[in-house]
Amino acid sequence: MKPLNALSIRCDGGSVRLLDQQALPDEERWVDATDPDAMIAAIQALKVRGAPAIGVSAAICLALLAERGASTEALRACAARLRAARPTAVNLMWAMDRLTALLDRPDAAAAVVAETEALFHEDVALCDAMAERGAALIQDGEDVLTHCNTGALATAGVGTALGAIGRAWAQGKRVHVWVDETRPLLQGGRLTAWELGRLGVPCTLITDSTAAMLMAQGRVQRVLLGADRIAANGDFANKIGTYGVAVAAAHHGVPFHVVAPWTTVDPDCPDGAHIPIEERDPAEVRGAAGAFGAVRWAPAAASVYNPAFDVTPAALVTSLVLDSGVYDRAALQAGVLRTLPRRGP
Ligand code: MRU
Secondary structure, three states: OOOOOOOEEEEEEEEEEOOOOOOOOOOOOOEEOHHHHHHHHHHHHOOOOOHHHHHHHHHHHHHHHHHOOOHHHHHHOOOHHHHHOOOOHHHHHHHHHHHHOEEEEEEEEHHHHHHHHHHHHHEEEEEEEEHHHHHHOOOOOOOOEOOOOOOOHHHOOOHHHHHHHHHHHHHHOOEEEEOOOOOOHHHHHHHHHHHHHHHHHEEEEEEEEHHHHHHOOOOOOOEOOOOOEEEOOOOOEEOHHHHHHHHHHHHHHOEEEOOOOOOHOOOOOOOOHOOOEEOOOOOHHHOOOHHHOOOEEEOOOOOOOOOOOEOHHHHOOOOOEOOOOOEEEHHHHHHHHHOOOOOOO
């Protein structure tokens, strides 16, 4: 496979390494995820995360296995395991399905490798298209609020919502970003603050519960965030806390934009009620787990409900910024997503 380089994914010499997103921002540690078991563990531990990035990473892992001469049966079994590593972001399923569709061909290994390279470069181009469309919505001098991490770490390119914010800044618009810290795994506090710092975009970190108050005070002009799965009717799943931001934005008349590539749209999913929602380890809520070390503040036996995502109805979306165009609430509710082509850009 030809070398592939993204901010958080590096593939060369027959191996793939991931920038461990659980170790950021203090440590830039690269971990090898060439072995499918290591890739699955990395996806589940959120060492690689963000809807497009997990699809691209899993694809690279499968392509490298194909390149090493694995049988069609082994590739099919591995794709099924990678596909099931996390349940909500549809990009993972889409990437695995796109590659397994090639496995009956006589040149399956070469086809999977070529398709993976194409998929990686497509994601870069999709990010660019979203960045342009999203940046056009942002006005000079605006305070923009975002949730979770939707930047270069989460994709093969510049990102989705954060890519658009970065593009607006690069165009010379004076933007300031309110960064929701994003409980419980702090993708905003750890990753978005780190990325905006690298880009030089002014930003202020807030607790998730500060967002509504800032809107009430007129200190948020626009919300831009991403999605993990968008149903055919425009309802979408994104990081837990997104729905609350959407409700607050609607109450205060703040435009609320979802920025995502077409690979995040699931036309087979009729509405938000059909999106599978991942539930994660109670330890993430009882305290801080993983690379944070074992800190616990809740009683060890406290009952916990820890959904990783929530669903926001299309009725609360001002517009969906896809790579192919900007679709307003009326278009979403009229079913525009059912009419989009399934390949791009
Ligand atoms: O659990 P995560 O960190 O993978 O969740 C990621 C998100 O919710 C992002 O907002 C989404 O994937 C869009 S990323 C371009």
